[in-house]
Every structure is written in C-alpha cells, then in structure tokens.
Amino acid sequence: MKTSVLVFPGSNREGDVAQAIELITGRKSNMVWHGDGDFEKTDLIVIPGGFSYGDYLRCGAMAAQSPVMTEVKKRAAQGVPVLAICNGFQIAAEAGLLPGVLMRNENLKFVCADVHLKVETSQSLFTNRYQAGQVIKVPVAHAEGNYFADTETLKRIEDRGQVAFRYCAPDGTVDGTGNPNGSIRNIAGVFNETKTVLGLMPHPENAVEPMFGGTDGKALFEGIVDALS
Amino acid sequence: MTIATEKNPPVKLPNEPAITPKIVADHGLAPDEYERLLKIMGRTPTMVELGIFSAMWSEHCSYKSSKVWLKKLPTQAPWVIQGPGENAGVIDIGDGQAAIFKMESHNHPSYIEPYQGAATGVGGILRDVFTMGARPVANLNALRFGDPSHPKTRHLVSGVVAGIGGYGNCMGIPTVGGETNFHAAYNGNILVNAMTVGIAPADRIFYAAAAGVGNPLVYVGSKTGRDGIHGATMASTEFSEDSEEKRPTVQVGDPFVEKLLLEACLELMATDAIVAIQDMGAAGLTSSSFEMAAKGGLGVVVELDKVPMREQGMNPYELMLSESQERMLIVLKPGREDLARKIFEKWELDFSIIGRLTDTERMVLTWHGKVVGNIPIPPLVTEAPVYERPWTLTPLPAVLEASQVPTPRDWNASLISLMGCPDLASKAWIWHQYDHLIMGNTAIRPQDGDAALVRVPSIVTGAVHKGLAMTSDCTPRYVQAHPETGGRQAVAEAWRNITATGARPLAVTDNMNFGNPQKPEIMGQFAGAIMGMAEACKALDFPVVSGNVSLYNETEGRPILPTPTIGAVGVIDDIAKAVGSRLTQGGLAIVLVGETRGWLGQSLYLREICGREDGAPPPVDLAAERRNGDFIRSEIDARRIAACHDLSDGGLLVALAEMCIAGGTGVEIALPPTSVPSHAFLYGEDQARYVIATGTLDEVLDAAKGAGVPAVLLGYSGGVSLTVKGLVSLELDDIKAAHEAWLPTYMDAAE
Numbered sequence: 001m002k003t004s005v006l007v008f009p010g011s012n013r014e015g016d017v018a019q020a021i022e023l024i025t026g027r028k029s030n031m032v033w034h035g036d037g038d039f040e041k042t043d044l045i046v047i048p049g050g051f052s053y054g055d056y057l058r059c060g061a062m063a064a065q066s067p068v069m070t071e072v073k074k075r076a077a078q079g080v081p082v083l084a085i086c087n088g089f090q091i092a093a094e095a096g097l098l099p100g101v102l103m104r105n106e107n108l109k110f111v112c113a114d115v116h117l118k119v120e121t122s123q124s125l126f127t128n129r130y131q132a133g134q135v136i137k138v139p140v141a142h143a144e145g146n147y148f149a150d151t152e153t154l155k156r157i158e159d160r161g162q163v164a165f166r167y168c169a170p171d172g173t174v175d176g177t178g179n180p181n182g183s184i185r186n187i188a189g190v191f192n193e194t195k196t197v198l199g200l201m202p203h204p205e206n207a208v209e210p211m212f213g214g215t216d217g218k219a220l221f222e223g224i225v226d227a228l229s
Numbered sequence: 230m231t232i233a234t235e236k237n238p239p240v241k242l243p244n245e246p247a248i249t250p251k252i253v254a255d256h257g258l259a260p261d262e263y264e265r266l267l268k269i270m271g272r273t274p275t276m277v278e279l280g281i282f283s284a285m286w287s288e289h290c291s292y293k294s295s296k297v298w299l300k301k302l303p304t305q306a307p308w309v310i311q312g313p314g315e316n317a318g319v320i321d322i323g324d325g326q327a328a329i330f331k332m333e334s335h336n337h338p339s340y341i342e343p344y345q346g347a348a349t350g351v352g353g354i355l356r357d358v359f360t361m362g363a364r365p366v367a368n369l370n371a372l373r374f375g376d377p378s379h380p381k382t383r384h385l386v387s388g389v390v391a392g393i394g395g396y397g398n399c400m401g402i403p404t405v406g407g408e409t410n411f412h413a414a415y416n417g418n419i420l421v422n423a424m425t426v427g428i429a430p431a432d433r434i435f436y437a438a439a440a441g442v443g444n445p446l447v448y449v450g451s452k453t454g455r456d457g458i459h460g461a462t463m464a465s466t467e468f469s470e471d472s473e474e475k476r477p478t479v480q481v482g483d484p485f486v487e488k489l490l491l492e493a494c495l496e497l498m499a500t501d502a503i504v505a506i507q508d509m510g511a512a513g514l515t516s517s518s519f520e521m522a523a524k525g526g527l528g529v530v531v532e533l534d535k536v537p538m539r540e541q542g543m544n545p546y547e548l549m550l551s552e553s554q555e556r557m558l559i560v561l562k563p564g565r566e567d568l569a570r571k572i573f574e575k576w577e578l579d580f581s582i583i584g585r586l587t588d589t590e591r592m593v594l595t596w597h598g599k600v601v602g603n604i605p606i607p608p609l610v611t612e613a614p615v616y617e618r619p620w621t622l623t624p625l626p627a628v629l630e631a632s633q634v635p636t637p638r639d640w641n642a643s644l645i646s647l648m649g650c651p652d653l654a655s656k657a658w659i660w661h662q663y664d665h666l667i668m669g670n671t672a673i674r675p676q677d678g679d680a681a682l683v684r685v686p687s688i689v690t691g692a693v694h695k696g697l698a699m700t701s702d703c704t705p706r707y708v709q710a711h712p713e714t715g716g717r718q719a720v721a722e723a724w725r726n727i728t729a730t731g732a733r734p735l736a737v738t739d740n741m742n743f744g745n746p747q748k749p750e751i752m753g754q755f756a757g758a759i760m761g762m763a764e765a766c767k768a769l770d771f772p773v774v775s776g777n778v779s780l781y782n783e784t785e786g787r788p789i790l791p792t793p794t795i796g797a798v799g800v801i802d803d804i805a806k807a808v809g810s811r812l813t814q815g816g817l818a819i820v821l822v823g824e825t826r827g828w829l830g831q832s833l834y835l836r837e838i839c840g841r842e843d844g845a846p847p848p849v850d851l852a853a854e855r856r857n858g859d860f861i862r863s864e865i866d867a868r869r870i871a872a873c874h875d876l877s878d879g880g881l882l883v884a885l886a887e888m889c890i891a892g893g894t895g896v897e898i899a900l901p902p903t904s905v906p907s908h909a910f911l912y913g914e915d916q917a918r919y920v921i922a923t924g925t926l927d928e929v930l931d932a933a934k935g936a937g938v939p940a941v942l943l944g945y946s947g948g949v950s951l952t953v954k955g956l957v958s959l960e961l962d963d964i965k966a967a968h969e970a971w972l973p974t975y976m977d978a979a980e
Contacts, residue, residue: 009576
C-alpha cells in the first residue's frame with residue numbers, strides 16, 4: 001500500500017501517522033509538501049493533525065485553499081481513499097470533502113485525553129476490522145473538535161450510515177458522558193457519501209503500541225491495508 | 230557592504246536624549262556600574278550603547294550576584310558533553326545520541342501577562358534546545374502560584390496553563406511532566422519554570438562561538454518589533470504597585486512561526502553551512518551577537534538597517550533591545566548564503582545578512598552607513614560587575630518530635646483531606662490541556678509514575694529502545710526552613726523519581742528562584758541551597774549541566790519561598806523494563822523500602838491537618854539515598870518490581886493512596902512492629918524511601934538484605950479499598966473523588 005501524507009506549514013502529527021503506517025505495513029509514507037499539486041500516484045492520502053498555518057483565520061481554512069488540496073479533491077472524486085485526522089478533519093470539512101464543521105470545544109479548552117469510541121459500522125474500508133458497536137479507546141488532542149451540522153444534514157448522514165464513530169462511556173453507552181468537546185450527537189468521525197473519505201478528531205495513530213497508548217487504533221490501519229491490497 | 234570606519238566615534242541620532250543620571254538609573258545601572266562603563270568606553274555612551282550595557286550587566290544576563298556561588302556546583306562527569314555556559318546542557322545517552330536540556334524561568338512576565346508570559350517562556354526554552362541541533366522531544370514545567378484564596382490566583386493559573394499549552398501544543402512537543410504548588414508566599418510573584426529536553430546526534434551539536442573573520446552574520450525568523458524592550462532589566466528588579474504598567478515589556482509569542490523556525494533550522498543543520506548559531510532570547514540581538522563574538526574572541530559589525538522590522542520608524546536602540554520572539558542569529562560558512570536563504574524562504578521566514586565577523590574584538594553598529602555604536606567586547610565581559618554579596622545562613626530550626634504533633638482525630642478524614650489539598654490534589658485539569666501524547670513515544674504519562682518517560686526514537690525499527698526519564702522537583706517549604714537541607718532534598722528527590730522508573734539518573738538543570746539578593750538573609754538562602762545541592766549532586770554523581778537564576782522575586786519587600794527547582798534527566802537502556810507507580814493488579818506484596826523514623830517537621834500533615842509550618846525539614850542521608858536507589862534500580866532491571874513510588878509529600882499513606890487510585894486497585898496493609906507512632910509512620914516524610922509492589926517477595930527481601938537496605942512487608946494489593954488495619958478504611962472511589970475534585974471545582978468557581 002502506497003501512502004501519501006500531506007504536510008502543511010504547522011502540521012505536527014504527520015510523523016505520528018507515518019510511524020504508525022510504517023509499523024503496520026513496513027512501508028514508509030511519501031510526505032507531500034503543501035505546495036506540491038502534482039504528487040505521485042498513491043493508494044491512500046492522509047491529512048494529518050497539527051496547526052496548519054497556525055490555525056490562523058479558522059482551523060483548516062487556509063490549508064483547504066492550498067494547491068495540494070485541489071489535487072486531493074480531484075483524487076477523492078476519483079475514489080482515492082482519504083483519511084483525515086484532527087486538523088486534517090478540519091481541513092477536509094473546510095474543503096467540502098466531508099459534511100459538517102468543527103467548532104471550538106464547548107468548554108473552550110484544549111483537551112488531551114483517552115476517550116472511548118463506539119464504532120458505528122464495520123461497513124467501510126476504514127472500519128472493516130472492527131465490529132459494529134465495538135468500543136475502542138484512543139486519545140484526542142484538540143481545541144476545536146466540537147462537531148456540528150444542521151438538522152437536515154444530520155438526518156441525511158445518520159440515515160445513510162455516514163457516522164463512523166461516536167464518543168461513549170467505557171461500557172459503550174452513548175449518553176454524552178464520554179463526549180470531550182460538545183460534539184452534536186456525540187459524533188467523533190464521519191464519512192463522505194461513498195465512505196471513501198473518513199474524518200475523525202481522535203488519533204488512532206497514537207494507539208498502535210501496547211506501551212504507548214494501547215493498540216485499539218491499529219485495526220483501523222490494518223483494515224485499510226486489507227481493503228486496499 | 231558599506232561600513233563606516235570602526236575608529237569613527239558614533240554619531241548621535243536625531244532626537245537622541247543626553248545621558249543624564251536619571252536615564253542611567255532608569256536603565257538599572259548603579260552609579261559605580263556607570264563609572265565602570267565610562268572607564269571601558271573612555272567617553273559618554275550613546276543611548277544604544279547605554280542600553281547594551283544595561284542589558285548585558287543586568288542580573289538576568291550577567292549572573293552578577295549568583296556567579297560566585299554557581300561555581301560551587303559540580304558540572305563534570307564522563308557522560309557530560311557540554312556543561313553550563315552554552316544555550317543548554319548536553320549529555321551522552323549512548324548509541325551516538327545526546328540529550329540536550331535546560332530549564333528556564335519566565336516568572337516576572339508571567340505574573341504581568343500570564344498567557345503570553347508563560348507561552349514565550351516555553352518558546353524561549355525550546356529555542357535554547359533546538360539552537361544546539363536537537364529536536365525537542367519533551368517539555369516539563371514547574372509552577373508555583375499564590376494562595377488559592379488570593380484574588381489573582383485563579384486568573385494566573387488559567388492564563389499560565391493556557392499559555393504553556395497554547396505554545397507547546399502548536400509546536401507539537403509533548404508536555405509530559407511537572408509540578409504545581411500553591412503558597413501565599415507566591416501571591417505577588419508566581420514562578421513559571423519551563424524545561425525542554427531534546428535529542429541530537431552526539432557528533433552534530435551546534436555551539437554559539439563565532440569563527441572565521443569575514444563570515445556573514447545572518448538573521449532568521451520573525452521580524453523585530455517593539456515588544457519586550459528591556460525585558461531582562463525588568464526581570465532584574467523587585468515588583469512594586471505599578472508593575473502592571475510594565476505589560477509592554479512582555480513579549481508576544483507566535484508558536485506557528487517557531488514551528489517553522491524549528492523545521493527550517495533543523496533542515497539547515499543537516500547541511501554543512503553553519504559555523505555557529507544562537508537564539509535571540511533575553512536582551513535579543515544584543516546578547517546573541519555579543520555572546521557569539523565574545524565566545525569566538527572576535528569582533529562583529531552589525532548593519533542595523535538590514536534587520537527585518539515589523540513596523541516603520543524603529544531606531545537602533547529598539548532594534549538592539551527588542552525581545553521579539555522566534556528569531557535566530559547564525560554565522561554561515563562563506564558561500565553558503567544562497568543554500569540557507571532557500572531553506573528559510575521555503576518555510577516563509579525572514580532571512581537577512583545583517584553583518585559580518587571582524588578581528589577587532591569590537592561590536593560596531595551601523596545605521597544607514599553611519600556608526601551609531603562602537604563597544605569593545607572583552608572588557609564588557611571581563612570587567613562586568615561580579616558581587617560577593619553579604620550572606621547570612623538560615624539556622625537549622627529545632628527538631629519537632631512526633632510526640633509533639635497530635636494524631637489525627639479521624640484517620641479517614643485526614644487522608645481524604647490531604648489527598649484533596651491544593652498541593653496534593655490531582656493536576657489533571659492542568660495536564661489535560663497539554664498534548665502529552667504527540668510523537669507517539671510517551672510511555673509514562675503524567676500521574677502514572679514518579680518521572681515522565683519517553684521513548685528515544687532509534688534509527689533501527691524493532692530494536693530495543695532506550696527511554697528518557699524526566700522530572701522536576703523542589704520542596705520550597707523545606708528550603709525555607711533550612712536551605713542546605715532543602716537543596717539536598719530537591720536533588721535527592723529528583724534522583725529518586727528518575728530511579729523509581731528504573732532509569733539511571735544522569736544530570737541536572739537547576740532553576741534558582743529567589744528574592745532580593747541584596748538582603749543578606751536571601752543571599753544566605755541562595756548560598757545554603759547551593760551548598761546542599763552541590764553536596765547531593767556530588768554524592769549522587771548527578772552533575773549540573775545547565776541552569777538559570779531568577780532573583781528579585783519580591784513584591785513590596787515580601788520574598789517568595791526560596792525555590793531551587795531541579796530538572797533532571799535519566800536513561801533506561803530498555804524501555805520495556807520501566808515501571809510506573811500505578812497499582813493495577815491484586816495479590817502483589819506491598820513493601821516499604823528505606824528507614825522510617827517518623828519525621829513530621831515541615832510535613833504536609835503538619836501544615837494541612839495541624840495548621841502548622843514549623844520544625845526542621847527531614848534530613849537527607851545521601852549514602853542511604855544512593856544505596857536504596859541503586860537497590861530499587863537493580864530490582865526493576867531484574868523485573869521483580871511491578872510498581873514503584875518514591876515517598877515524598879504526605880509520606881507513606883499518601884503514596885499508597887496515589888498508587889491505588891491511579892491503577893484502580895486497593896491495598897490492605899498493617900503497620901509492622903515499630904516504635905514510631907502510627908501518625909508519624911504513615912505521614913512522616915523521611916527521605917530515601919520507596920514503596921514497591923512485587924510478585925516475588927522472597928527474592929526482593931533477600932536482595933534487600935544482601936544490599937543492606939531496610940525493606941519490610943506491609944501487606945498485599947487487591948480489592949477496591951485502602952485499608953490500614955485498625956486505622957484507615959476507605960473506598961478508592963471516595964479518595965479519588967476528593968483527589969480529583971479540588972482543582973476543577975476551584976477553577977470553575979465564579980470570581
């Protein structure tokens with residue numbers, strides 16, 4: 001599996017995700033600079049976490065206008081899978097690749113903590129190694145992860161099974177107790193209509209080794225490898 | 230390049246005021262210091278020259294009151310690559326890798342403007358580390374705030390924590406450890422001590438000493454603005470009522486630019502273009518250019534009009550004294566200018582050749598072709614004032630016997646109350662605002678162990694990984710009671726905390742925070758703390774490789790508690806063998822290691838439960854520290870210890886409670902046969918002690934006996950409550966609730 005990881009000025013979790021992918025696939029990722037609108041053919045595009053352009057103007061807003069994102073949109077339309085994590089999710093939402101927006105956390109504070117997620121579906125190339133309803137533990141680290149969409153959009157994405165993960169209690173109850181940022185309907189991650197683009201606030205790349213945050217995030221990358229090879 | 234001849238006397242700029250005694254005094258120069266300046270210059274200085282002397286001779290930059298004492302600290306060991314005197318200390322951690330680290334204070338700015346003060350403190354210490362060629366891998370911070378009931382405390386906590394998080398999170402460096410205390414003595418002067426640890430190839434360390442006459446001097450990073458002018462001078466005086474008017478002397482940070490600067494510098498460092506590099510920290514362009522030239526025994530010409538400026542109308546004085554953030558000064562090899570320029574342009578940073586090195590040993594400043602400053606470099610360093618200020622040692626207070634301290638009326642309530650007191654309560658509200666997981670190498674998170682532990686990235690995937698253990702420690706109430714004991718204790722506790730993870734303690738960075746050194750009793754605190762630290766560092770082979778001094782932490786004559794914060798780093802060769810302090814399984818034997826005499830003087834029990842702050846602090850037996858610590862480390866290496874916690878604030882019972890609630894497993898223990906009264910046994914703060922959980926009791930006890938280390942079985946882990954036979958019986962959930970509630974409740978309370 002050939003992976004391209006985008007790098008914007010201010011990206012800072014590109015190394016984490018490249019490290020996780022290398023651990024699982026044994027292959028190094030191609031790091032793509034934001035100005036490079038014509039990067040090599042790839043099986044998976046990752047938009048990593050960080051503070052692209054210092055989060056100035058609005059998180060992800062400036063990165064969404066970069067030359068590389070024009071190309072990403074084109075390839076996503078052709079069906080190339082895109083995994084957008086944290087700031088990557090904000091960028092993908094700003095670029096119109098995913099429904100909804102990410103607002104300031106409800107308590108206005110940055111939060112770094114392990115959270116529990118309920119896997120909503122195993123029917124996607126990103127989640128095929130999980131069971132629907134399974135609870136996984138992965139960390140979040142963000143100040144603007146408060147997912148919001150209007151009622152109409154929410155109905156549409158929920159009806160079409162576009163919600164990938166919801167924040168939950170350790171026992172899987174989705175009642176707001178495990179929600180770290182105020183996201184509407186406890187949504188932690190969403191797909192595009194074709195489920196080839198996944199955006200999520202939590203960091204599965206920081207949960208791939210037993211001693212360093214656990215291994216609950218590993219199946220996400222293994223699932224992608226399965227689906228793409 | 231047009232340069233006025235260096236012999237030319239400087240020209241006065243339009244509107245430049247005459248130098249009056251008032252202007253001299255406003256620059257913080259004492260009359261005899263100004264006499265010294267006149268002797269060196271042989272004439273009246275221009276404003277920019279006066280400003281340069283003022284900054285370079287400030288306490289902050291010159292260490293004039295502390296220098297004679299700092300020399301007493303041991304700084305050598307076979308693994309030390311660079312001791313004090315550079316931007317940060319460097320130690321060899323094996324496999325061709327070096328750890329580069331330092332702790333630095335940003336106390337005065339953080340009180341005046343907590344968010345920016347703390348943020349730029351983090352930015353400054355990060356630059357000190359990456360300017361030497363290291364990629365930063367961890368941040369820590371030691372914070373001291375005033376009484377929680379003081380009207381400013383909540384606002385200061387909130388701003389400082391947000392500032393540290395705002396900067397470190399954006400930089401993508403995990404903030405993995407630290408400490409936070411509260412005491413009324415910090416009401417008018419909080420302490421914000423930030424530490425950064427980085428990793429570099431041991432043969433690719435970059436230094437500040439300039440070399441090569443004619444080599445270009447290059448300015449990179451942010452543009453220079455009017456912020457932070459005279460920050461170093463401000464940080465070298467006491468606070469008074471009008472201190473808040475000094476807000477404009479606080480710098481404003483931009484972590485996004487610093488992230489770009491980090492990546493650009495590391496990219497340039499991978500080439501062979503750099504001769505020397507120095508960040509612009511306190512006193513900005515002045516101290517960076519001065520230090521580079523002085524260390525290289527050279528002169529420098531700086532064309533100030535070439536400095537990238539943030540606004541129009543700036544003058545040489547402002548350019549030399551601005552403390553605008555995220556700037557670096559580099560001496561390049563000849564012919565490498567284009568290569569370097571391309572890298573900085575890629576990262577969208579300013580790049581400007583602002584001068585060149587000369588052999589004149591003078592700093593010549595030009596402004597549109599005219600010389601505006603011309604200062605001889607060596608005398609400014611060699612003739613700098615050094616004070617042997619009078620000092621009076623604090624006498625050792627009378628020892629407080631356990632029999633003089635009442636037992637708790639209600640044992641359960643006493644533990645609940647200690648676990649929820651401001652100094653011991655969980656600081657999760659703070660560290661959840663810091664990204665402590667980025668980089669994917671954090672093995673021991675905050676609150677899960679005595680020291681933070683991060684994996685050292687190795688070049689070979691799948692190889693055994695080393696771990697870097699890091700901690701910051703000081704018990705200011707001990708230092709206040711008896712500075713020598715307090716200095717010894719701070720070093721010993723840092724050494725113990727590293728040891729408790731299984732790592733070998735290697736070296737120390739010290740951040741000396743004290744009051745006004747012109748008072749003999751304050752200077753005596755400083756002297757005493759240094760004597761104690763020096764003794765402990767020698768006995769434990771724990772050299773000081775970097776540090777920082779912050780004096781004048783006083784407001785209207787009221788000083789802070791003397792606070793020599795010790796930042797320490799250690800290495801474990803195989804990170805898979807490291808242990809934390811969480812108790813996660815039942816059936817393990819709980820063993821107390823070290824001698825318990827029941828020392829209650831200056832204990833938290835005494836302060837929080839009995840409302841007294843008196844007695845002598847616990848003595849530190851450095852031979853016992855070493856013996857007990859070496860035993861713990863060898864048992865961890867032999868994989869016979871499942872969890873380990875050193876005993877410090879609150880003693881044995883608090884340590885057990887912390888282990889239980891962190892791992893969700895209870896304990897049932899009984900006091901061993903002892904002549905020590907129960908409250909002194911359980912709450913005493915005797916040093917050189919650890920509590921461990923082990924599945925191989927007999928082997929551990931045998932080994933302890935063989936090593937001459939006191940070790941006694943207390944009981945076993947299991948269940949969901951903490952029980953001390955006949956004294957304490959508490960559900961973990963109740964302890965946890967008290968422990969976790971205090972800080973969030975306090976921070977959420979309406980003003």
